Amino acid sequence: MSVKRSNIFIGKTGECIAESFLRQNKYKVLERNYKTPFGEIDLIVLDNGTIVFVEVKTRTQDDFGPPQVSVTDQKSSHILKNAAYYLKKRHCTDEYCRIDVIAINLSPTGGFERLEHIKNAVCENTDHLYNGGYHARKSFFRKRYRR
């Protein structure tokens, strides 16, 4: 239990750091921890007219690589889904938007060490347009499973 709470705490700390970082850099914060049926968007900010969905990743150790490596294909498809939901809800699917990742390293005691802002980190995967892409395979298996 204690471990879990500490993980949530680390995450929250990271989000706070990210938010103040973005504010400093003239971003306007629209939403924080925006909930959707598919999950949550950490931060939604406005950068010069472009809607930016921000995924914050915080780690206290580098044993498993830097924080950004944990944004896997699966994770990014979740982020995309959440972002699409937000855009639909606001009727602004034609607005310019992008998805950023902010990777934050904390020291084991919780002090701030390093922050990296990766702009446009996640791009919509269009391989489903072509035969045999990731999405085509996924839906194929899902259908089989349902039967």
Place this chain on the structure above:
Amino acid sequence: MLAKVFSASVTGVDAGIVDVEVYISGGLPAFSVVGLPDTAIRESRDRIKAAIRNSGYKFPDKKITVNLAPADVRKEGAGFDLPIALGIMAACGDIKENRLDDFIICGELSLNGDLKSIKGALPITMGLPADKSVIIPKTNAREAAVVENKKVYGCSNLKEVMEYLNENIDLNPKKINVDRLYSEHSSYAVDFHDVKGQEHVKRGLEIAASGGHNILMIGPPGSGKSMLAKRIPTIISEMTLKESLETTKIHSIAGYLSPKKCFISTRPFRSPHHTISDAALVGGGTWPVPGEISLAHNGVLFLDELPEFKKNALEVLRQPLEDGEITISRVEKTLTYPSKFMLVAAMNPCPCGYFTDPKKDCHCTPNQIQRYLSKVSGPLLDRIDIHLDVPRLNYEDLSGKRCGETSEKIRQRVNTARQIQIKRFESERFTFNSHLESSLLEKYCVLEKDAENILKTAILELGISARAYDKILKVSRTIADLDNKDIIGAHHVSEAIGYRNLDRNLWA
């Protein structure tokens, strides 16, 4: 934010224009290419992104849709990298408006923005509309500049193309002196002068080259069959500019040209290994590519160890030998490539190779020999006019100081004989004696009385078949042409009969 760039893709031997449309819109960032792209084009997304950034430009973090029109024709190859990259930058407003309308643009990008050579630069330039110029990688510029009255701009990287389109720098269209290029490249590394002895074989090859006859050489190992075959292109008359362009076009499509060897003005000599598959020989693939017979267009296709070739590989040769072109039909596409070549085949008389050798014993059983020879089918042999026996060389010939005639001299005689044929067949669809149709034999092959008698005796005594009769007439026509005679004489016919070894049942 819409931009349009013109590019081209090659189907068969001709190029068609492809419109590359780029639309940049709002929405979640994405980069998709539609319009039946193949894997190489789909992968171009990653190359383009890196190339644009590494050339010092900004890649838009927006939704990018690329359409390749006409949408129902499949596009292939990496040549669309450059037009797509330029389209993206034009849609961002980085290129002056209407600047792209005058160009057809092709090129593959590397990650650092350099341009890499593409396949088919020559047919693309040849198919260029009158009001357009072409921008291609520098490595292809020499090859494409051969085409007259077309402006060809060779660029080495994306930055250079951008600077040129924005009129910051001025490029000169690549100019090339075709006549000089032609003479520079039209010499052969080999010469008939190197071959000692085998005078009657050389004579046979001269006849074959004159009349465009296909030829089969039979002899023991080491008798010089391959050496002789390699020198056949040197005695066929020089390629005309039209022939050169035809052949260069095919080599361009296959991607066999380099800046150094950008123009083919010597007759190609292709000698595929006997393990070749039928698709590699005549061309094929789901999306057909030219095969060895098309690469040998206007030249010589040499099949060494003929019976060792796969049966189906040899059988597919029949139609192209007859028609001078090959039509490849696949589910997705039917294409025709030209394939006018002279077939030169070589084989041993038996599996061990020494059947006709007077010095060395042959260990093969008649059965083995029969099986070996039967691998070459009748219909294929039917298309080969001349069968030559290539004997082992004597010591005197090998050690002798006397060298043979030079290719130059033989070529002069061949040229004369070819001129006679071209003149004679002016009103016909073909130009060479080898293509004479049987219905026209009587018209063009007039025999002397003696010659007729010899032919009659040969048919009766030697058991020569009807189809061999036609062949003998055609070959004797060529021999008479070499002799500059209108009427075929007795010695012409008897020489021709001498070139039908396989019909005379010397074996088994």
